[in-house]
Amino acid sequence: MTRRLHLNAFLMNTGHHEASWRLPESDPYAHVDLAHYVGLARIAERGTFDSLFLADGPQLWNDIAQRPSGALEPLTLLTALATATEHIGLIATASTSYNSPYNLARRFASLDIVSGGRAGWNIVTTAGAEAARNFGLDAEPAHAERYARAAEFLDVALKLWDSWEDDAIVGDKAAGVWGDDAKIHPPRHKGRYFSVAGALNVPRTPQGYPLLVQAGSSEDGKAFAARYAEAVFTAQQTLADAQAFYADLKSRTAAAGRDPEHIKVLPGIVPVIGSTEAEARANEQVLEDHIVPAHGLARLERLLQLKPGTLELDRQLPADLPSEDAVEGAKSRYTLIVQLARRERLTVRRLIGRLGGGRGHLTFAGTPEQVADAIGTWFTQGAADGFNIMPAVLPSGLETFVEQVVPILRARGLLRTEYGPRRTLRDRYGLPRPANQYALRENALV
Amino acid sequence: MTRRLHLNAFLMNTGHHEASWRLPESDPYAHVDLAHYVGLARIAERGTFDSLFLADGPQLWNDIAQRPSGALEPLTLLTALATATEHIGLIATASTSYNSPYNLARRFASLDIVSGGRAGWNIVTTAGAEAARNFGLDAEPAHAERYARAAEFLDVALKLWDSWEDDAIVGDKAAGVWGDDAKIHPPRHKGRYFSVAGALNVPRTPQGYPLLVQAGSSEDGKAFAARYAEAVFTAQQTLADAQAFYADLKSRTAAAGRDPEHIKVLPGIVPVIGSTEAEARANEQVLEDHIVPAHGLARLERLLQLKPGTLELDRQLPADLPSEDAVEGAKSRYTLIVQLARRERLTVRRLIGRLGGGRGHLTFAGTPEQVADAIGTWFTQGAADGFNIMPAVLPSGLETFVEQVVPILRARGLLRTEYGPRRTLRDRYGLPRPANQYALRENALV
Ligand SMILES: Cc1cc2nc3c(=O)[nH]c(=O)nc-3n(C[C@H](O)[C@H](O)[C@H](O)COP(=O)(O)O)c2cc1C
Ligand SMILES: Cc1cc2nc3c(=O)[nH]c(=O)nc-3n(C[C@H](O)[C@H](O)[C@H](O)COP(=O)(O)O)c2cc1C
Numbered sequence: 001m002t003r004r005l006h007l008n009a010f011l012m013n014t015g016h017h018e019a020s021w022r023l024p025e026s027d028p029y030a031h032v033d034l035a036h037y038v039g040l041a042r043i044a045e046r047g048t049f050d051s052l053f054l055a056d057g058p059q060l061w062n063d064i065a066q067r068p069s070g071a072l073e074p075l076t077l078l079t080a081l082a083t084a085t086e087h088i089g090l091i092a093t094a095s096t097s098y099n100s101p102y103n104l105a106r107r108f109a110s111l112d113i114v115s116g117g118r119a120g121w122n123i124v125t126t127a128g129a130e131a132a133r134n135f136g137l138d139a140e141p142a143h144a145e146r147y148a149r150a151a152e153f154l155d156v157a158l159k160l161w162d163s164w165e166d167d168a169i170v171g172d173k174a175a176g177v178w179g180d181d182a183k184i185h186p187p188r189h190k191g192r193y194f195s196v197a198g199a200l201n202v203p204r205t206p207q208g209y210p211l212l213v214q215a216g217s218s219e220d221g222k223a224f225a226a227r228y229a230e231a232v233f234t235a236q237q238t239l240a241d242a243q244a245f246y247a248d249l250k251s252r253t254a255a256a257g258r259d260p261e262h263i264k265v266l267p268g269i270v271p272v273i274g275s276t277e278a279e280a281r282a283n284e285q286v287l288e289d290h291i292v293p294a295h296g297l298a299r300l301e302r303l304l305q306l307k308p309g310t311l312e313l314d315r316q317l318p319a320d321l322p323s324e325d326a327v328e329g330a331k332s333r334y335t336l337i338v339q340l341a342r343r344e345r346l347t348v349r350r351l352i353g354r355l356g357g358g359r360g361h362l363t364f365a366g367t368p369e370q371v372a373d374a375i376g377t378w379f380t381q382g383a384a385d386g387f388n389i390m391p392a393v394l395p396s397g398l399e400t401f402v403e404q405v406v407p408i409l410r411a412r413g414l415l416r417t418e419y420g421p422r423r424t425l426r427d428r429y430g431l432p433r434p435a436n437q438y439a440l441r442e443n444a445l446v
Numbered sequence: 447m448t449r450r451l452h453l454n455a456f457l458m459n460t461g462h463h464e465a466s467w468r469l470p471e472s473d474p475y476a477h478v479d480l481a482h483y484v485g486l487a488r489i490a491e492r493g494t495f496d497s498l499f500l501a502d503g504p505q506l507w508n509d510i511a512q513r514p515s516g517a518l519e520p521l522t523l524l525t526a527l528a529t530a531t532e533h534i535g536l537i538a539t540a541s542t543s544y545n546s547p548y549n550l551a552r553r554f555a556s557l558d559i560v561s562g563g564r565a566g567w568n569i570v571t572t573a574g575a576e577a578a579r580n581f582g583l584d585a586e587p588a589h590a591e592r593y594a595r596a597a598e599f600l601d602v603a604l605k606l607w608d609s610w611e612d613d614a615i616v617g618d619k620a621a622g623v624w625g626d627d628a629k630i631h632p633p634r635h636k637g638r639y640f641s642v643a644g645a646l647n648v649p650r651t652p653q654g655y656p657l658l659v660q661a662g663s664s665e666d667g668k669a670f671a672a673r674y675a676e677a678v679f680t681a682q683q684t685l686a687d688a689q690a691f692y693a694d695l696k697s698r699t700a701a702a703g704r705d706p707e708h709i710k711v712l713p714g715i716v717p718v719i720g721s722t723e724a725e726a727r728a729n730e731q732v733l734e735d736h737i738v739p740a741h742g743l744a745r746l747e748r749l750l751q752l753k754p755g756t757l758e759l760d761r762q763l764p765a766d767l768p769s770e771d772a773v774e775g776a777k778s779r780y781t782l783i784v785q786l787a788r789r790e791r792l793t794v795r796r797l798i799g800r801l802g803g804g805r806g807h808l809t810f811a812g813t814p815e816q817v818a819d820a821i822g823t824w825f826t827q828g829a830a831d832g833f834n835i836m837p838a839v840l841p842s843g844l845e846t847f848v849e850q851v852v853p854i855l856r857a858r859g860l861l862r863t864e865y866g867p868r869r870t871l872r873d874r875y876g877l878p879r880p881a882n883q884y885a886l887r888e889n890a891l892v
Contacts, residue, residue, distance in 0.1 A: 028617030060647040064625030070647040076556035079525040102580040110522035133643035134548040171474030179510030197579035201506040
């Protein structure tokens with residue numbers, strides 16, 4: 001079988017560019033409009049995308065003056081989208097720091113059933129004190145602590161999803177026997193962060209459990225991904241960096257005793273498309289011109305975890321920024337942004353422009369052919385198994401991508417031309433349905 | 447305006463009777479079949495019901511051999527039903543003991559938006575150690591403790607739902623101003639059970655917040671209902687008991703400074719319908735005959751919180767059962783069952799038969815006219831504002847009710863004949879949209 005490119009549509013209200021909502025075409029209320037998202041999901045299905053994806057954090061950012069804030073809770077929105085679509089995978093972000101395994105495992109299992117096996121979970125540990133303070137804490141737990149909790153969370157969730165064997169339901173009406181108790185395996189888990197005694201109250205689902213996705217690129221993040229993740233979102237600015245990340249993650253996965261084919265690496269790309277290169281750049285400029293500089297400054301300071309007022313628009317980043325080790329939030333993103341600014345000697349103003357669309361993801365302005373070329377190069381040169389497509393403006397950016405780039409990718413044999421028989425999200429990504437950990441054991445513990 | 451009866455459809459896989467799944471018509475997998483629930487919701491909409499309702503507890507009961515166990519998580523299922531229906535209200539049970547206010551408030555707000563203002567929350571404190579042990583506890587928190595936490599949970603949730611004023615979104619593209627910070631009100635709550643600093647990341651919803659429903663009838667439960675609930679589910683076995691409960695709850699609500707019209711009392715009824723009285727009783731007998739006595743015994747012992755082996759099938763309940771005060775679980779249900787058994791001098795076997803369909807709710811076998819008469823009597827005699835309809839078998843029991851009882855209720859002017867212009871769940875129950883607590887204050891704290 002030819003190796004095929006995987007495409008994920010990263011949906012975000014009016015688009016990934018922070019000024020996208022100000023364009024004439026954009027609806028300032030799109031962020032809570034189900035119809036807007038149904039439209040996007042259908043465009044992505046026309047493009048035979050593997051999946052769509054919603055980011056999340058359990059807090060309201062402190063910038064509602066500046067851009068659309070708040071959202072429909074992702075699993076709720078994806079459930080509604082499940083009923084409006086047929087093929088596309090549905091990946092929701094949820095935090096291991098601010099959920100309990102029993103509740104979250106139920107919800108993903110329920111989405112997997114309702115969607116016919118199309119659920120995915122972007123597992124995040126949630127950086128920042130804002131979220132922590134909504135859940136009884138004064139400050140964010142340390143980075144290592146968050147990842148330790150995430151690992152235990154996953155272990156518990158996997159036990160819960162396997163707590164019903166696939167054939168636990170008997171349904172013998174005559175005998176009055178509905179289920180087989182011997183095929184129910186309560187986790188009886190007692191750990192450092194969680195204790196969870198009972199079996200899940202949802203049977204095993206079409207996929208067994210949701211596709212496990214991860215998006216942290218720190219050391220801890222990569223170790224976690226190697227152990228659990230089946231797909232990885234990542235922000236990479238250069239082909240060389242992306243290749244290094246790709247090779248590193250595949251070898252870590254092999255070292256963890258897993259098949260490196262069973263982890264799909266999906267760098268993010270913000271395509272800004274024009275019929276000529278000049279038109280693409282002009283489209284990019286329109287967006288940059290809509291950024292309110294003071295807003296961009298505040299956002300950048302937050303991303304870099306600097307005190308407000310630290311940065312100046314027409315100067316470069318200060319030389320004495322702390323190293324990644326000192327950062328307790330999103331470590332890898334921090335390094336990426338600092339390196340981008342230093343490498344290209346960007347002023348803060350220019351850096352803001354560059355980040356406006358992708359917050360550290362690769363913004364690529366060009367013709368459809370150029371975008372397809374870039375995608376093809378990364379895909380064939382060991383930098384990506386596919387891409388996280390992050391349109392700067394929605395719905396138009398996704399529509400343009402599907403109408404103009406997708407046909408080129410298909411013509412080049414890189415992308416499927418149709419979904420074929422209805423299948424699960426794991427089928428789309430070429431991953432096997434996981435076996436049940438209890439059913440595997442010869443003498444299963446009951 | 448004439449006073450109209452409110453109807454809520456309490457949906458439960460193949461029906462409320464514990465043996466319903468064994469009937470030839472029943473699907474043993476109905477509990478996780480979205481299509482089954484879509485069908486039920488549409489039947490209820492044909493009957494112009496106000497709402498439908500899903501019970502919930504975050505645990506798997508220890509009886510999967512005996513009857514369908516597990517379910518789709520209610521808010522997930524209701525979200526899917528929101529997209530398949532147009533008018534009917536969608537009420538999900540969720541526990542204040544095993545959720546965090548920020549997460550749960552978001553989810554209900556999101557359902558309210560996605561459904562166009564049709565969300566309701568049945569607020570429960572969740573009895574039983576099984577649930578507790580899935581959330582890091584060894585035993586269930588004391589009854590009073592659970593209700594104290596519930597009250598603080600509600601206070602926080604109400605602050606979160608009001609944390610955006612209705613007009614917080616400005617959407618001024620030209621000025622680059624999306625929202626008005628002065629209309630965002632972070633709770634900054636620090637209490638005994640919760641501390642929640644930030645505003646919700648969902649704007650205020652069509653209803654402001656979900657319809658608040660409550661279903662506990664203990665002293666603590668009624669006090670809680672009087673303070674917060676807009677609708678109350680209750681199990682009542684006799685007209686006199688139901689009248690007393692109704693009067694008590696209305697006067698408590700008035701005493702709490704609220705309009706007693708703003709709390710709707712909905713006793714549960716399990717209608718078993720036949721074209722003659724004899725046929726109805728025969729239908730009831732078929733169900734009773736399908737109960738496996740040992741299973742019913744185990745269920746009853748659990749309901750009464752007795753050790754397995756305490757009860758004997760052909761004897762009455764022991765005389766020395768503990769009083770309600772000693773019960774830490776579902777207090778009011780305990781008393782109701784014990785009183786029913788004593789009043790009618792039922793053997794355990796007969797008591798199991800009586801409870802098979804309603805677990806303490808009134809099972810009423812009769813012709814459509816008799817069922818309509820009973821409903822009419824309770825409604826006009828100060829015992830009910832409407833009913834929680836709990837069909838013994840689903841979908842057939844709901845279908846029969848809608849086809850045979852609903853037309854009689856309509857002919858008598860008790861029930862709406864159509865939904866009229868699309869409205870919110872609160873509109874259906876004749877309740878006002880709540881004002882925002884912050885917008886009300888003349889000098890709102892920001
Ligand atoms: C495409 C992409 C999407 C992400 N989405 C989220 C998100 O929705 N919520 C979140 O808290 N973090 C999100 N992240 C951030 C990562 O999950 C992670 O928290 C961050 O990279 C910091 O982790 P690290 O310190 O391991 O790098 C995303 C990252 C990427 C690359
Ligand atoms: C119609 C009805 C539905 C109920 N549904 C639930 C439910 O889904 N989950 C739950 O934990 N309790 C449920 N209950 C139980 C009550 O919420 C409450 O926990 C129980 O009556 C014990 O509370 P009390 O001690 O205040 O009476 C329900 C009660 C009634 C009457």
